[in-house]
Amino acid sequence: MxxxxxxxxxxxxxxxxxxxxxxxxxxxxxxxxxxxxxxxxxxxxxxxxxxxxxxxxxxxxxxxxxxxxxGPVPEPGCVVIARVTKVMARMASADIMCVGAKAVREKFSGIIRQQDVRATEIDKVDMHSSFRPGDIVKASVISLGDARAYYLSTAQNELGVVSAESTAGSTMVPISWTEMQCPSTGQIEPRKVAKAGA
Missing domain, CATH: 2.40.50.100 (RNA polymerase II/Efflux pump adaptor protein, barrel-sandwich hybrid domain)
Structure with a gap:
């Protein structure tokens, strides 16, 4: 060196x-x-x-x-689009793909902690009912956390899952702020859904 x-x-x-x-x-x-x-x-x-x-x-x-x-670098306060890679009991990890409307050119990792999933009933948040690996989420950057991963929040109504694939492989449609439905099978899966139109 x-x-x-x-x-x-x-x-x-x-x-x-x-x-x-x-x-x-x-x-x-x-x-x-x-x-x-x-x-x-x-x-x-x-x-x-x-x-x-x-x-x-x-x-x-x-x-x-x-x-x-x-390319862009995530900064605290900005909104990012990330793909969930792993869901654990108390947090989910994700790869940040876009900062605002711009795609990132290098790999940034994000972590959504249980307390940052939603604004209310934080103690009742079930990570596995909020996200699944492969989900595309809209989140805001809280801070640069540990081990080069950014802490992300989906607590606001307009943040959360924006695109998800069902177990059948179809892109699901949101039917409420906690559920998405598979158009091909009609199966409903729980998610922390981003409010449409935001």
Whole structure:
């Protein structure tokens, strides 16, 4: 790993940038408290910024300057479209496909926690009744969570499942904010449905 300032080293999300004892995480980087290691959070050019002479902390700051060509990056507060990849008892994981109306060009992972599925009766949320793997969901980004996954929320009415495939393989139609129906078999499946027209 080169240590020269202003080098053109390209790094990708999850790549180790240095130990937390030696460098500070700047833009495009984050510190994992588990192993005190600084990782890149986006694809871009690795850059080391020397500490200011007034600073008591004399560790250099390591940053990743992202390429504009890499497409949009999820930011807290923006709405994303994601595909659910795995549903567990207390959360669902998803791959973010679009930020707003723009498709992402690199892989971003999202996590929808049980408490972020809907605004009411949070303790009664059943993840397996809200999402299934393969569902396309509209969600808002809460924050960059842990392990390079963004925390996502579907608590607002207009957020939730926008497209889902039934067990028969047909695209289901929403019939209420908690159910979708397979047009070919008539089978009804539970989901946290996004309110239409939003």
């Amino acid at each position: 080169q240590e020269t300032v202003g080098d053109e080293e390209i790094v990708t999300p999850g790549e180790v940038l240095g130990k937390g004892t030696e460098v500070k995480a700047g833009r495009g980087a984050y510190l994992s408290r588990e192993n005190n290691t600084v990782y890149a959070s986006l694809t871009g050019r690795r850059s080391v910024v020397p500490p200011s002479s007034e600073s008591t902390d004399q560790r250099p700051i390591v940053e990743v300057i992202g390429h504009k060509a890499h």
